[in-house]
Amino acid sequence: MLRDIAIPPEHRAPTAADLAHARLKALILDNHLPPGAQRLEGELALQLGLSRTPVREALVRLEQEGLIAITPRHGMRVLPIAAGDMREIYEVLTSLEPMAAELLARRPEPARGLERLEAACTAMEQALAAQDRLAWAAADEAFHFGLAELCGNRRLAGMVMQVWEQSHRARLFTLNQRPLPARSTAEHRRVLEAIAAGEAERARELYRRHRRRSGEELVSLIERSGVTWL
Incomplete structure (x- = not known):
């Protein structure tokens, strides 16, 4: 149950x-x-x-x-986190977060109230330019939490944030092992543009691709590191 x-x-x-x-x-x-x-x-x-x-x-x-x-x-x-746990976590996020993006884009005035997401995207771009990975990770988290909280479905937001927090240690562990997140930064910006334009299906699909790619990258890094638990 x-x-x-x-x-x-x-x-x-x-x-x-x-x-x-x-x-x-x-x-x-x-x-x-x-x-x-x-x-x-x-x-x-x-x-x-x-x-x-x-x-x-x-x-x-x-x-x-x-x-x-x-x-x-x-x-x-x-409780520790293993690579298998992270795979399950990202499968859940890949199902839930694109729905949040779609809901946000389907609002009557989708371009309104997106200041938090715009600020997070700008902060990611600035952190990328400065090669400040910790600042980028903080802005990335602000984007994902902001999206969940703004989507209008509190139960969906609660589930996303609970699962996202379970992945926090693993994301910090792999932060310096990943390439500079230029691709992720651009993907976040495209998702935001689709939401602001009211393109709900495009926003959902862009987000799904981003989440699947980033999840596969993170799990692969953990598996290659040889670390059993995080």
Whole structure:
């Protein structure tokens, strides 16, 4: 049975559990809590300066997102990512993200409200010119998250962002092994142009090709590296 993805209200103040969740997720995604790392609930509460109750709630959410496993009396363990996991993740993204691009292009005024995507494309182009791979990766993530959030389907957005976050460590691992992302930068720009023009089918197909190509490239790099887990 598929688990429902919780979609929080759009306008509410973050709770202590929200803060714990955000901070722990950042530690995991940025490898400060690397794959296989184990921590007790009390240790994490002390590290974050919070009580154990919001930390416990945050850990449950992180487990639902596929980032950790919780073991009674042993705390949590950060789950590793293998090449096979990345292949599955990109198969999901290749199915979902093109739909988001299509939905965005089918709006009555498709060129309106695309400032976030335009800013992300410009930032990618500037980072490419400066050969700044980390800045490019941040702009790339901003584009994908922005597209998901703007598409108008909150459930689709929630699924895309959850799966995207699971791939974060692998994308950082391969960042310096890939050629400078000139091709990806141009592909993002073409997708944005198709969305702004209201060309829904073209936007979907361009995005599908981009996601399939980039996924195959990333999985191939991981397999050739010989690394078992990320």
